[in-house]
Amino acid sequence: MAKLQPSLDSVDRRILSELADNPELTNKALAARLGLAESTCAYRLRALRDNGVIAGRRLDLDVRSLGYPLQAVIKVRLGSHSKEHVEKLYDDLATTPGVIQAFHVAGADDFHLHVAVEDAEALRDFVLQHVTVHRVVRQTETQLVFELREGPGVLPRETT
Numbered sequence: 375m376a377k378l379q380p381s382l383d384s385v386d387r388r389i390l391s392e393l394a395d396n397p398e399l400t401n402k403a404l405a406a407r408l409g410l411a412e413s414t415c416a417y418r419l420r421a422l423r424d425n426g427v428i429a430g431r432r433l434d435l436d437v438r439s440l441g442y443p444l445q446a447v448i449k450v451r452l453g454s455h456s457k458e459h460v461e462k463l464y465d466d467l468a469t470t471p472g473v474i475q476a477f478h479v480a481g482a483d484d485f486h487l488h489v490a491v492e493d494a495e496a497l498r499d500f501v502l503q504h505v506t507v508h509r510v511v512r513q514t515e516t517q518l519v520f521e522l523r524e525g526p527g528v529l530p531r532e533t534t
Contacts, residue, residue: 382427385410389418390427391529397431437474442490445474445519446497450485450505453512460484463508470504488519 382390388408392399399407405415422428437445450467452460460478467487468476477486487505491497497516505514 386418386422386427387529389415389422393428394527394529437490442472442492444493444497445488445490445522447517447519448487448489448501448505449483449515449517450487450511451482451513452484452510454510455484459510463510466508467505470500472500472504483515 385408389404392404392407401416401419402412404410404419405412408415410418419428437443452463464476464478464485467473467485472489472491473487474490475488477488478484479486489497489500491500501514501516505511
């Protein structure tokens with residue numbers, strides 16, 4: 375059964391837009407920016423979390439400064455597609471250290487892995503030790519990431 379999507383009004387969208395620009399805003403600062411009572415803002419934030427609109431909190435790390443300057447996208451094609459094998463592989467790939475994001479995709483490939491590693495040798499070892507060791511994997515293709523830019527997301531930005 376599909377989960378009902380909460381309806382978001384303009385205040386909810388303004389809260390989300392402000393947080394998207396500055397996720398470290400305190401409730402007090404957020405309420406002041408939006409001209410809301412602190413209690414109203416806190417209630418709205420709690421409702422957005424409870425309804426799954428705000429799905430979590432995440433620390434955005436600079437992987438280069440942590441010693442992982444090489445990023446790549448590893449495309450993975452499977453030889454067979456049983457639900458059990460696909461779910462097991464997905465679980466294994468998504469929990470492997472070095473994986474930034476794991477995508478289960480449609481099309482010629484079955485998975486795309488965005489990874490960060492120390493160097494080319496570590497990238498080769500990652501593929502050999504964590505991807506191709508799965509019997510269901512038929513083929514991989516690795517593409518180096520030269521540069522990564524975040525998109526604006528889905529929330530419209532307020533113009534001032």
